[in-house]
Amino acid sequence: MLKIKEKFLIYSIIILVIASLTLVVFLYAYCPPEQLKVNFLDVGQGDSILIKTPYGQNILIDGGDGKKILQELPKFMPFYDRTIDLMILTHPHDDHVGGLVKVLQRYKVKKILYTGVVHTSPMYLEWLAAVRRKNIPLVIIDRPQTIALGADLRLEILYPLESLLNKEVENLNNSSIVTKLIYKENKFLFMGDAEGEIENDLAPSPFQDPSTSASLQHLPLVRGGLDLSADVLKAGHHGSDTSNSEKFLEAVKPKYAIIQVGADNDFGHPSLRVLKRFERVGVEIFRNDLNGWVQVISDGYNIKINKEK
Incomplete structure (x- = not known):
């Protein structure tokens, strides 16, 4: 026995x-091993990007106009995950801030980055009121800086170059927070709605010396400006011709461009000239109006792109 x-x-x-x-x-x-997932949500005519880091952080850049964000987030966040570790409002136009109002109602948000630029739209004021009511820490972005997200993952804030807090800006697109996400050897550049004026500030002519700008000195510099090189570019201003200049694309040298744009929009986005510009420099284009959501997966060395359609 x-x-x-x-x-x-x-x-x-x-x-x-x-x-x-x-x-x-x-x-x-x-x-798979540690992966970075950058999800360009299909929120119609607006921007919204959900970044899921290898360290378990959820970062949300903008939220569209609010009509679709609550349908899109569950596609990439399980039902039990209701936390946004970092929310970034690039600028307070309704097609960027509207969805963030909805997110605050359904998700726990730990921290928010914004510029504090003056804007009086009801949607933006509603968002500000909700943030203050929930006592969420608000961080004013007033200069370029780097946020360490892990040993080999960082978020570089490239713009604004100076404080916009309580300032009125004639063109709010040019108050956009511009960020660059770097995971090992892969790089992502998120332009918000920044237009040509900001592109020129970030990638000045070769005759200008970027080292003279104290606000940029701690960031990687190359001849002619910041190191803007990126594998993936979130096209500025929904692919408008006011952004995405040829000189700027030469500085970025992207392999892929993601255009966050709604089908049959009233603005003619994306511009045919911009599409041809991308094609001329060999950039593969993905668009929310044609492809639905677009997901970019990186192990730090290789990039894989999934799309809804």
Whole structure:
């Protein structure tokens, strides 16, 4: 009887070991290593980007106009995950801030970055009131800086170059927070609605010396301006011809461009001239109006792109 029990115990241990090894192999084969997922949500004529970092952080850049954001987020966040670690409002136009009002109603938001530029639209004021009511920490972006998100992941804030807090800006598009996400060797550049004026500030002519700008000195510089090189470019201002200049594209040298734009919009976005410009420099284009949501997955060295359609 004892021998039978001993054999049973031995066999049980062997089976447990084999099962454990099988599980390890399965997890290694089917659960990819640390990945960065950048999801360009299909929110119609507006911007909204959900970044899921390898360290478990959720970063939301803009929220569209509010009509679709609550349908899009659950596609990339499980039902039990209701936390946005960092919310970034690039600028307070309704097609960027509207959805963030909805997000504040349904999700816990830990911290918010914005410029504090003056704007009096009801949507923006509603968002500000909700943020203050919930006592969410508001960080004013008033200069270029770097946010470390992990040992090999960082978010560089490239613009604004100076404080816009309580300032009136004639063209709110040019108050956009511009960011660059760097994961190991892969880079993503998010332009918000920044137009040519800002592109020129970030990528000045080769005859200008970027090192003379104290606000930029801690960021990587190359001849002619900041190191704007990126694998993936979120096209400025929905692919408008007021943005995405040829000189700017030469500085960025993107492999892929994502255009956040709604179907049959009233603004003629994206511009045919911009599309031809991208094609001329060999950039592969993805558009929310044609492709639905677009997901860019990076292991830090290689990029894979999924799309809804």
